[in-house]
Amino acid sequence: MLSLLFVSCLEVLLAVAPVSRCCNRRRRHIISFLSKGIPMAKPALSQSQLLQFKIRLATPRLSRIGRAFWDLPNLSEIFPEYLYMLFSSMRATVPLMERARDRARELADSDPVAAELADYFAKHIGEEMHHDEWMLDDLEVLGFDRREILARLPPAEVAAMIGAQYYWIEHSHPISLLGCFAVLEGNPIATEELDRFLAHTTIPKEAVRTLYKHAEIDPHHRDDLNRLIDRLPLEPHHVELLGISALDVVHKLSIVIEAVVAKSQAQQVA
Numbered sequence: 001m002l003s004l005l006f007v008s009c010l011e012v013l014l015a016v017a018p019v020s021r022c023c024n025r026r027r028r029h030i031i032s033f034l035s036k037g038i039p040m041a042k043p044a045l046s047q048s049q050l051l052q053f054k055i056r057l058a059t060p061r062l063s064r065i066g067r068a069f070w071d072l073p074n075l076s077e078i079f080p081e082y083l084y085m086l087f088s089s090m091r092a093t094v095p096l097m098e099r100a101r102d103r104a105r106e107l108a109d110s111d112p113v114a115a116e117l118a119d120y121f122a123k124h125i126g127e128e129m130h131h132d133e134w135m136l137d138d139l140e141v142l143g144f145d146r147r148e149i150l151a152r153l154p155p156a157e158v159a160a161m162i163g164a165q166y167y168w169i170e171h172s173h174p175i176s177l178l179g180c181f182a183v184l185e186g187n188p189i190a191t192e193e194l195d196r197f198l199a200h201t202t203i204p205k206e207a208v209r210t211l212y213k214h215a216e217i218d219p220h221h222r223d224d225l226n227r228l229i230d231r232l233p234l235e236p237h238h239v240e241l242l243g244i245s246a247l248d249v250v251h252k253l254s255i256v257i258e259a260v261v262a263k264s265q266a267q268q269v270a
């Protein structure tokens with residue numbers, strides 16, 4: 001999983017024209033309706049497609065801020081802060097999945113969805129292991145000290161996004177984490193897009209290895225995730241939580257990227 005990376009890709013996928021307030025109201029109404037869950041009888045879309053549809057409806061703000069980020073005139077200067085935000089999210093991926101796996105195991109005897117989730121998380125933990133270390137390596141290429149990065153107070157915006165997942169895992173159901181991953185891994189960026197974004201910057205490619213690596217691996221993680229969502233015996237409450245979790249991640253990611261852009265703009269003024 002590469003937190004926040006997908007922003008640029010969604011921007012491409014979801015190039016949404018500016019919308020009126022009326023359209024925004026209608027969109028909110030649709031999202032509200034969809035987040036309440038969909039009747040289980042023969043949906044026209046698979047559950048994974050339905051989830052991606054909900055995410056797309058919620059994405060215009062995130063797409064706008066993603067565009068603003070990649071178009072920043074001082075992208076090279078603010079890029080380490082972006083990587084730091086990614087790192088702050090990525091360092092939580094494995095611990096979050098470990099808790100979700102354990103919670104799923106607690107529920108598994110009487111919950112067939114949880115039983116499948118436990119196996120999925122156990123496997124995916126191995127696939128996501130040390131990705132935060134990769135990002136630290138990249139930040140070191142840019143001249144940052146590993147120990148100083150680790151000593152930094154984690155950003156509240158990321159804590160809010162990750163914290164909500166812990167809450168749902170602990171107090172509702174670990175299916176929530178699939179909603180999070182459907183956002184973070186569901187729309188992986190392409191290598192060519194990264195090339196294009198970085199072409200007019202002074203950012204060395206050695207500092208972007210984690211992003212390029214995820215351009216290779218996250219399409220596979222996305223496909224695994226979609227297959228899992230489509231074979232789980234989901235009940236309406238699972239579908240509802242999947243949607244709420246995904247929409248929450250979209251919302252919180254917007255706030256995270258807005259914080260990076262705001263910092264960049266403050267740097268330009270100073």
Ligand SMILES: [Fe+2]
Nearest residue numbers: 001002218221
């Ligand atoms: Fe991944």
Ligand SMILES: [Fe+2]
Nearest residue numbers: 001002128131
């Ligand atoms: Fe990852």
